[in-house]
Amino acid sequence: MTRTVFLAGLMAVAALIALPMGGAGSTSARAEAPLTLVATTGMIADAARQVGGDAVKVRALMGPGVDPHAYRQTRSDIVAMTRADLVLWHGLYLEAQMEEFFHDLARKRTVVAVAEGLSKDKLRGHDDYADKFDPHVWMTPELWKDMIEEVQKALTDARPDQAEVFAANAAAHLAELDQLIAYGNGILAKVPAENRVLVTAHDAFGYFGRDFGFEVLGIQGISTQSEAGLNRIGELVDLLVERQISAVFVESSVSDRSIRALIEGAAAQGHEVRIGGELFSDAMGADGTYEGTYVGMLDHNMTTIAAALGAEVPPKGMSGRLSGVGL
Template identity: 45%
Template sequence: MQRKMRKIKLGLIMGLGLSVLLAACSTVGGNTVDGDKIKIITTIGQIAEPISIIGGDRVDVESLMGAGVDPHLYNATQGDIQKLASGDVIFYSGHHLEGKMGEIFEQINKTKPVLGITEGIPEGQLLKDAAGAIDPHVWFDIDLWKQGLEAATEQLKKVSPEDATYFEYNKTAYFEQLDALKAETQDKISQIPIEQRMLVTAHDAFGYFGRMVDMKVIGLQGLSTEDEIGISDIQSTIDLLVENGIPAVFVESSINKSSINAVMEGASSAGHRVKLGGELFSDAMGAEGTTEGTYIGMYRHNVEVIYHALTGKGD
């Protein structure tokens, strides 16, 4: 009975929040009309930081989710709803990455532009799990993420046509950096012996990365951190590590480390020493103001950690 009452109470709060959101959106925002910067609210930093570069001094960008925050489990607060209401444009990633915010996006889209930046990518280019669910971790495929940022840039041009040339120039310059990042990444990972090119992490967030660099990826959980980890998942991963002599596994900044610890202990019991390769950024970037708090910096960090752990160089 208490659990049922809590669910009812939560539903009432969310309903009230959405009502407040719709009312606020009819009176707040629209800053560009007054000649101010375009106010952009994003869900994740992987969108916010690149868009702040593309938008330059014509935009003010704020991300709801910071370092260490898991977007799969994220519930919007009343403060978040107020931020969304104050924005001119809302960008989210899409394909159920922000699974608990779908209703909010639907409601706010009635009054202002809301864009899931990856949802226009052709489905044939996206990865799916065994059940047919689309993998939402698109930012690990640099070319696909450029498509998402392209869609966001086109939306900015619609909001502020007079700045279209400025946005296009900034986007082109930034994309050149991303192209260089992709080439650098592929070169680095290709130096890992093919038999050791296996990335074992807490959940299945690196599929696009693996496809881009020809690397096998094993995640203990599925695409969402809401998925359950079974004993069979842990044991099959242990067997894989032992059979292939994989030297390292990795934890993620936004995911509980207990499952990876269980794999390491199991491999040790089977006579195979597996070290902790380091911490990777998966669903969240690093802290704001750090190198890892940028998309390119986060990506480079991951590549360096993977390279050194799987080759033993730099130990």
């Protein structure tokens, strides 16, 4: 997007913000209506739905397969955000292409960068920027619990009269996340120690590796906008062969080209490597599916990784375990 087009978008924002929001008598009607909320990522949208329940109406800008590192707002996005009661974006330089827009919008609308409220001592440093952090905090449910609390704060600030509802919903979801953590600890502990190497398209799984005891190797860095050079691919091919790593993983929101280059490079050296499965890294699954929820996304990733790297897993992951399938 050129700077001219971007500036045109900002002018559209200014025009939309200037529109009247309703005539006489509209205040009480808006107070009774659900809080209209726009979230950038599917993960934040899911958090808002879990905490807000029936008191919110949520739109996610980025759907399945969308890379937030490269996403730019469309005109329809601008319209939705300027008309929303609340806009939640991730922060931590995840939506780098949109930051200037959000800072401009925040002068007229309630806009919250949810992950910026996290304690920095819990975050990993960024491999490309000394003053920034790894934004992939959704990869560990422990950190995501803090994100749920930040979403709860934002919703409560927007609708104080619904504070008790938001608190109860958040508590119920946090309990669900505790179940997810217990499942992950149990299933991933079954992966043999020598197999605890997670090779993916980009470095999105650092928090996952830190919390569950895996070495994580990405072809690209923390951002998909970083280069996937031939030297890096060559280094990883040699590592796959030397350590006899048998499975690598593709990501739903990243091209599989570099991963397939690893497989071909290893094959050229006489070592067979297979794709262990597709993981959700920067986007969740399809709307209306289990994998289209935060819990389903992480359950899928945990179960897929464990199964591909040598653990025995329930046929339907955590959802199967809780319903008694395969036990």
